Amino acid sequence: MLEVQDINLFYGAAQALRGVSLTAEPGKVTCVLGRNGVGKTSLMRAIVGQAPVAKGSVRFNGEDITTMAPSERARRGIAFVPQGREIFPLLTVAENLETGFAPLKRADRFIPDDVFSLFPVLDSMMRRRGGDLSGGQQQQLAIGRALTMRPKVLVLDEPTEGIQPSIIKDIGNAIRYLRSKGDIAIVLVEQYFDFAKELADHFIVMERGAVVMSGDGAALEDPDVRNRIAV
């Protein structure tokens, strides 16, 4: 469904990605692992179109979307939960969720119940401004917002960061649930190894902007993987 092939990405003169490839399948979770600053976020940005790639291609359902605008990618079904949450601070929680309506047909423009059953706190804070929420609440809102888009590919950049344990469990369950629906491909960046291990169908490990290991979920048991992401 989503294929990233051999991409390079630069910030000015500094190269952040070197020939990275990745694929994501519906009903599967692809995990991206790696230490700080190895380029995980950069890879996600390349997928959703927030940073231009210098070389290589990104394909979605066979279509080349390498140079496509982020909004068009979103309209094709790629939803993004960014690191650092990126809530619209002055919009209310409800409005934040509603921003996800853009790719939807008029009839679909409602917030799916999943969002509230997953994150009940959002329901009680619909009228509050997004920017006023606590860090963890914002993270929940960011995920809810992405789900509102009914995505085909869900790109999650460290979604558990700053979230309380019980909700991390919920998020894990949610991802499992989405996976079980079988029509969503999930790309997950995660530093929290145990969490990743439980969910991953595939994984890649990055180092210095390049993929140094990859395999399917079971291979995560390999101690080498842990070593790679240890210091």
Next chain:
Amino acid sequence: MTSSARLFRLARVLCSALALLLAAALVQRAEAQDISAALSQLTTNKYDDTEAALGALALSGSPAAAGIVSALADGKLVFGGLPPRVFIEGPGGALLDPLTMQPAADAPAVKPVRVNNRVRRAIEAANGALSLVSPDAGKRREAALAVGRSRDEAALPALEMALAKESDPKVKSAMNLARASILIAKEGITPAERIAAVELVGAEGNQDALAILRSVPESAAPEVKQAAAVAIEGIERNLAMWGMAQNVWYGLSLGSVLLLAAIGLAITFGVMGVINMAHGEMVMLGAYTTFVVQEVIRTSYPGLFDASLLIAIPLAFLFTGLIGVLIERTVIRFLYGRALETLLATWGISLILQQAIRTIFGPTNREVGAPSWMSGSFEIGHLSITSGRLWIIVFALLVFFALLATLRLTRIGLEMRAVTQNRRMAASMGIRTNWVDAMTFGLGSGIAGIAGVALSQIDNVSPNLGQSYIIDSFLVVVFGGVGNLWGTLVGAMTLGVANKLLEPYAGAVLGKIALLVIVILFIQKRPRGLFALKGRSIET
């Protein structure tokens, strides 16, 4: 001739005309008099003679007199030929005989009989005299008021006669008031009569009444003076209160102008964060659109003139909106996230637009007329309200609420806010940021454009128009609190009213300085404006 003598003579003419006409009306028989002497006086091309002729005409009782006077007022009275004769210029330029209204036998080269302010006043007086007995009650009332304003003793007998016959209560009270106004200053009436007059006038309670009451002669009895003093004091107190209300009204009106000027900026600057120095020029473009619309109407569809503003509003919105979209697409869009650089670019754009207008329309002011429904004024109590200003207030509020509704209630409004708060993330939510940006800037510019339509009614339409509003606009938006539309509304109205309350005490210049200082101090108290955006995201 000395001035007082002239005044005196004018008054006499007026009064005898009144008396005569009344008499004529009473006996139901108008005797046509020979007015040829008066007519020939109209051909000397001297104001004094014209004035005298008017008096004679009013006196003549001739049925043609009214027609001649109104022809003169309309500039249709011409003279020419040898010896010079007077004609009335009929439709299509035909020369008519003023007495018979039949086409004249010959058609000599003619010039209009010239009119100046003095003659115009004489025309008014003659018209007044002719209309105290007019069958139209409204005209009779006007005439009575005019007599009251002139306060001429000589008019008293005529007035009293007319009063005796008058049945319409409104006209009657006007005549009574006129009579009282005259009596107050008249020599040789009883104190009781004078006090009654003082009371009648005092009840009127307006500025004119004040002037009349002040004319109580030095020689009047002490109790009369006392009564007048009491009445004056009462009126002054009353008027002072009304004056306050009037100032507030002026303030609201000024506030609405500020609101109009600022509201587009509240979008481009307040919402989008573009330091839009070209905002004023958008207002200017709106004003020039109005000019062009009126120009087309004037030359091609004169009948539509009263609708010209209504036609101009959508056109100005579209035109300036389009220019705004153009600017956004070619320049601004490269500058998101670099707010300060938008200042440089938009400053450049503003210079270009100014010069473009100067090149196309010339550097001078352009005439934009007021449709009839925007001219004139009316009174509520002692509050004088000009229709133009009233409409501008209404219009400003309409625009404001329409905009507020757009931003708050519509999908595009939500997208606009989302995009301006986090462009990158909005794109990743599937919002077409390019399109939304262009629309937002276009909306702000379009609103500035329709503000220009309204401002063309009260200010110059010149290439400098925008420059004169840009500082105030920024001040309003910032004072109200950037990013909050309500702030812009309240900010504009507050500044307007404060300005107008300060002005009577400090004068226009010091008042404005004081206002600026107050704003500076106020910002120290509330560093994010009147309606500050609050919350975590702002504070860090």
Next chain:
Amino acid sequence: MTDIAIPEPTTAAEPAPAAKKELTEALLYLDAVTVTFDGFRALNALSFTVDPGEMRAVIGPNGAGKTTMMDVITGKTRPDRGDVFFNGGTTDLTKLDETQIATLGIGRKFQKPTVFENHTVLDNLRLALKGQRRALPNIFHRESAAARERIDEIFETIRLTEHRDRLGGALSHGQKQWLEIGMLLAQDPKLLLVDEPVAGMTDAETAQTAELLREINANGHSVVVVEHDMTFVRDLGVRVMCLHEGSVLAEGTLDQVSANERVIEVYLGR
């Protein structure tokens, strides 16, 4: 076994006699602190103390008020009610502004890493380094050898040596976290307030951070650390306080607290 203190939601105007005693001994003393935002109670009569040299972990659900508590201590948010004292009750923090509080020796790491984006990593540390803070003298300030050494040390600790000349803004999320920790170390404060230091760190780094904090604490600094990562909290091995809806829900060792029914219900999950 459990040591649950559910404070009365009443507002204690005066510190209770027992509290008075704590006041004179405590490094940091909060009593009945209440903060509301537009009617929303973020802190509700929150009271606790931190002793000199103590390290304290704070946990609690998202939105419990942990960050707000730090905001109150550092002067960013003014409490509606309640007392905040520092240094054994000698200093009333609610009367001071951020700068004064920082000068007193309270350092903070923010939940969202904030560094000086247009300064190099090195300059970020230089700016944070304990030393002259006044404007005019700083025009002529020269860096001492000791300062240079200290900075090198910190670089070793945070492992950003190779990034020293890059701009702070060009660091990845996790690198910024480390830089901010480095800046906190450079300030050498008496009391460190650390908000979610290991968010976005790998497990190994998490362990290192715990080690680092323990070390700092061992050197006599008091530390209050907020974190959701239970492994990390366990690594710290210190007294844990769980906040909920703006007040303390439970306090004790991690085992005690995590056995608390309410804590499990609102925070840990089953």
Next chain:
Amino acid sequence: MSMTRQPALLGTSGLIFLAVLFVAAVLVPVLNLYAAPDSAVHVPTYVVSLLGKYLTYALLALSVDLIWGYVGILSLGQGAFFALGGYAMGMYLMRQIGTRGVYGDPVLPDFMVFLNWKELPWFWYGFDMFPFAALMVLLAPGLLALVFGWFAFRSRVTGVYLSIITQAMTFALLLAFFRNDMGFGGNNGLTDFKDILGFNIQADGTRLTLFVLSALALGLGYILCRFLVRSHFGKVLVAVRDAETRVRFTGYRAENYKLVAFVVSAMLAGIAGALYVPQVGIINPSEFSPANSIEIIVWVAVGGRGTLVGAALGAVLVNYAKTYFTSGMLAPYWLFMLGGLFVAVTLFLPKGIVGTYYDWREKRRQHDDIPDEPLATPRPAE
């Protein structure tokens, strides 16, 4: 391990800048005085005064860049400080006229005589003495900046709010100085100066001296600014610009840093104004006009915000463009050119001329210096 070097007090571009300035300060007078008037290298006097004016503008731009580029204070009222410095100097020059005014009043300036003023207002006292006037050149803008800044920074007025109230300040001063009753000559301002320190203000020698002094002031101003921004103090300034709250939490009193920079900047602007007035021969309230202050910002942006050399360069360049465009064939279209220039600079040289040059140099250096990091070869997990 070695610490990275502190950048030199004067970087390469700084040295080039000062060198150019020095050469100009020497060469222009020499070529004006000694080159034959019809030779190609002769610098006519009117060019000298033009250049002198540009130099004062450059100093003014420098003062703006110090606070805008390094502290993030976008002052839309910098013209006010410039004008105050100018007025202080103008008042001195006015008093020097003495009985040579049209009414020949030994004390009162002409505009006071014909408005029937009987005696000199108190705030004119002392301006007959140059040292006092020179002091006021610094004090008047400095004090205004101190008071204004003290209030504003302490109340944490920042960003556009600060910009707009600085604009309100200069606008209020504009209106005030326009008033004849203020005693500064109203709209006509102060003109018709005769001499300065006893030298005829129109003499070529005086002009050259003023030119050289302007160059000197600009050079010293540059060195001062450079020294400030390079110091620890300057680093805090930049930190304040980017993350003011963070600076506070680090224990710095941000408002004091801002205040110092603001006052220094105001004084530099005052000096620029004082040098400007004798060279152009008039000071009038329009110098307070908000548009003027915005223009200064524009110069800095064109040259490159946050690069001191750029600010100075931008001022000279934009003003040269203005001089050039407003004469000859282009005169009716010069606003198109100038406006177009501003748009073009923002679009194509986003960091201004010098800023973009620095970026370009930086990029090249990175390409040259840092070899690409070795690539780790991906290998699948077994």
Next chain:
Amino acid sequence: QETIKVGVLHSLSGTMAISETTLKDTVLFMVQEQNAAGGVLGKKLEAVVVDPASNWPLFAEKARELIAKEKVAVVFGCWTSVSRKSVLPVFKELNSILFYPVQYEGEESERNVFYTGAAPNQQAIPAVDYLMANEDVERWVLAGTDYVYPRTTNKILEAYLKSKGVKEEDIMINYTPFGHSDWQTIVADIKKFGSAGKKTAVVSTINGDANVPFYKELGNQGIKATDIPVVAFSVGEEELAGIDTKPLLGHLAAWNYFQSVDVPENADFIKKWQAYTKNDKRVTNDPMEATVIGFNMWVKAVEKAGTTDADAVIDALIGITVPNLSGGFSAMMPNHHITKPVLIGEIKEDGQFDIVEQTPGLIVAEEWSPYLEGSKDLIADWRKPLNCGNFNVKTGKCGGAGQ
């Protein structure tokens, strides 16, 4: 072929472009006419146009450029007093000639400047006289923009009115800032002041852009010329072209020329001017006439002197007489001001003026007003042997009251 260069120093952009652009066109027009007539001294004239952009220091810079770099023989330019003051030292230093075509506050007479606009006594005082005599005005509102010209003019008028027996309380003086656009309060005040039973008039020295909103407000509040006439000194045909004049019918202006002056010279001039500008609606106005007069005077003086050398032309100019456009002649007097008729016009619906009064003879400018304390003893005479712009008749010395 060698040409004689003529400098044109009028703002083509900025706030003053609105007024000054026309004058630039006028000079260009005159240059073209003169060249068609064979030029001057057998040489063609060449206009050098610069744009000082309504910026006063730039005026000085451009003046210097014109004289020193372009070597023009004469400059026609400036509108505001401050721009004139700004260029004055330049003209003195480089000894060149400036023709200044706008009415101004007086109080100046410089060797290098020739003032072809009106001094206050050539505009303001006759206007007031007219209102007193013809409209029986007893109460006066002196409304002006707060700058030197209105201040001075109003000072002179105040002294003049008082000398005519007008009482203090019958004079209301009001100043507004430049570009003032909200006139509601002031117009209401005027209305109030005018309703005290005495005939009231407004003498307006309101400048520039502020006039349009002022007149619009007068119209809105229903103040008609028959109630409270307004006489303006800065409102001419050009300004009226931008206003809907219907509500202004009868308000007045005092100038030394109106487009509606009905003499053949004027008709001829208007025809040529409209042909030159290819616009048959293009109006003419008083400062244009002053420019034309100045231009013709300069040409005549150059021909008389036989050279364009500044000293010779300056000397030759005094006494030069040229036809003005109102059917008479204007002469350059020794005080470097010219003689002028004064015309009072009432605004007509078509934006033109109906001339209701014209002074019988020409009026000589009083550059130093007898109504001002400081200047009543001064005279200017640039002929030898006096050769002085501020000769004090009391002390008998040149240089004001100074020692």
